[in-house]
Amino acid sequence: MSGGELTRRALLGASAALAASPVLGRARDPQAGRFTGLREDAVLAFKGIRYGRAERFARAVPEPWQGPPRRAQSFAPIAPQRGNPDLAQSEDCLFLNVWTPDTNPRARRAVMVYFHGGAYSNGTVTDPLTRGGTLAAQGDVVVVTVNHRLNALGYAWLKPFGPQFADSGNLGQLDLILALQWVRAHIAAFGGDPARVMVFGQSGGGAKIATLMAMPAADGLFHAAATMSGQQVVASGPGNAWKRTLALLAALKLRPDDVETLQTMPVQRLVEGLAAPDPIMGGNLYMGPVLDMTNLPRHPFWPDAAPQSLGIPMILGNVREETRAFIDPRGPKLQGLAWDNLAARIAPEIKIDLDVDWVVGQYRSQYPQWTPEQVFYSATTAGRSWPGQVIEADERAKAGAKATWVYQLDRASPSDPLRGAAHTDDIPYVFGTLDAPGSMSGADAGARTTSSLLMQAFTGLAKTGQPGLAEWMPYTLPDRETLVVSDGRVETVNDPRRWERELWATAPYVQPGS
Structure with missing residues (x-):
């Protein structure tokens, strides 16, 4: 794929000629600005573009656009984390990737910027499921995927140590804002339209987007949003965030005031400290956005939807039995499951405090034909994270926000019947990565049709501010219109899980990590 570097003279005509001259596109590596990418099938790919630099626990600064020519043909290291041990990791991780049909600045294609999941602690956009070539080609859009700082490096609350750490609880979010500023300034060189930028993200990526919708520095940087099984009703309060910082220091065997060692220790040792138990929610240590009253001056969706978000059209999606991805039906938590131990098995998995x-x-009583396993997965899904999405959709409807569209993916995995429709299963449909490693979608006719429908909806929102599916009605109250996506079919259904929604609304929702 790699050819010689383009000369300056050749560069002058390369962008405009690339789409019209496939011979030129195959013969030479594509160029955008000072970056030399490569051709991947029907699109051009630019990987590992630096958008910023940062010292530990400090706000990132932008990378200058001008400079020597740079190859952008391979992924850069991902953020340090306990996950993905086989991938190169580095604190120097502020890189993004671009896939585009061509680099003609006059193309002005809609731009789709993806933020990965992993609950603020893990994850990467270099996963084969989230590579943007198929989406860019089939959707005729520019796709950007962003890595940023995670866990303690992106969200540890250190402000009690002094004003120099004032941004510490939201550095990961500020990285994303810096990446969006890069997109606004430079995406035209890749054929994108900086006036049509849509952000989308799955799980933690969706939560990051919900948080950005309440951050003043993000205002105006994106024009549409879609979240996939990811919500952030409230951020972590500074009190709980400080308890988590103290738990990290204790796990690292540091004094409660020893921020100097935290700043200078090897990053791998710091990451090992993340295995400490979370003092608020249990499980491994959680670090996410903090209500610092400056970068994040209010909760994203409490007591209402942040006013700055109301003009942004938004898709909110979920998967019918999210927890089948977290809790293996073949694993120990389901072994010997029966009616007499079902309640005890459910209790540790839910966040809403009900008997x-x-x-x-x-x-x-409601579903007498259901098995204990069916009750387990429905209850743990509906009592864990799904109510957060309902709250976000309801609050947008109450506030008169620009249209919101809600979907529910019911299509079960054909490759693993016990998995059903589980967390992350919508990713390959939206990206078109049906046969990528890790995909549970299969590549049969149903998978292809489902992918085509969701890809059309997402790219439609990016291009026009509407999903582009006539069957999909906007979400309103009290009807709660929801697009139910099954095996290659879509249908708008009013309030499809009304009974479960009402049951779990009898107690307050607790945001995981808050």
């Missing part, structure tokens, strides 16, 4: 014996009784 679990009562919950099980309600499900058995």
Whole structure:
């Protein structure tokens, strides 16, 4: 794929000629600005573009656009984390990737910027499931994927150590804002339209987007949004965030005031400290956005939807049985599951504080034909994260926000019947990466049709501010219109899980990590 570097004279005509001259596109590496990418099938790919630099626990600064020519033909290291041990990791991780049909600045294609999941602690956009070539080609859009600082490096709350750490609880979010500023300034060189930027993200990526919608520095940087099984009703309060910082220091065997060692220790040692138990929610240590009253001056969706978000059209999606991805139906938590131990098995998995014996009784009365396993997965999904999406959609409807569209993916994995429709299963449909490693979608006719429908919806929102599916009605109250996506079919259904929604709304929702 790699050819010689383009000369300056050749550069003058390369961008405009690339789409019209496939011979030239194959013969020479594509160029955008000072970056030399490569051709990947029907699109041009630019990988590992630096958008910023940062010292540990400090706000990142932008990377100058001008400079010597740079190859952008391979992925850069990902953020340090406990996950993805086989991938190169580095604190120097502020890089993004671009896929585009061509680099003609006059093309002005809609831009789709993806933020990865991993609950602020793990994850990467170099995963084969989230590579943007197919989406860029089939959707005729420019796709950008962004890596940024995670866990303690992106979200540890250190402000109690002094004003020099004032941004510390939201550095990962500020990295994303810096990447969006890069997109606004430079995406035209890749054939994109800086006036049509849509952000989308799955799980933690969706939560990052919800948080950005309440951050003043992000205002105006994107014009549409889509979140996939990711919501952030409230951020972490500074009190709980400080308890987590103290738990990290204790796990690292540091004094509560020893921020100097935290700043200078090898990053791998710091990452090992993240295995500490979370003092608020249990499980491994959580670090996410902090209500610092400057970068994040209010909660994203409490007590209402942030006013700056109301003009942004938005897709909110979820998968029917999210927790089948977290809790293996073949694993120990499901071994020996029966009615007499079902409540005890459910209790550790939910975030809403209800009497679990009562919950099980309600499900058995409503769905007498269900098995204990069906109740387990429905209850753990509906009592864990899904209510956050309902709250976000309801608050947008109450506030008169620009249209919101809600979907529910019901299509079960054909490659693993026990998995059903689980967390992350919508990713390959939206990206068109049906046969990528890790995909659970299969590549049969149903998978291809489902992918085509969701890709059309997402790219339609990016291009026009509307999903582009006639069947998909905007979400309103009290109807709660929801696009139910099954095996190659879509249908708008009013409030499809009304009974479960009302049951779990009898107690306050607790944001995971708050």
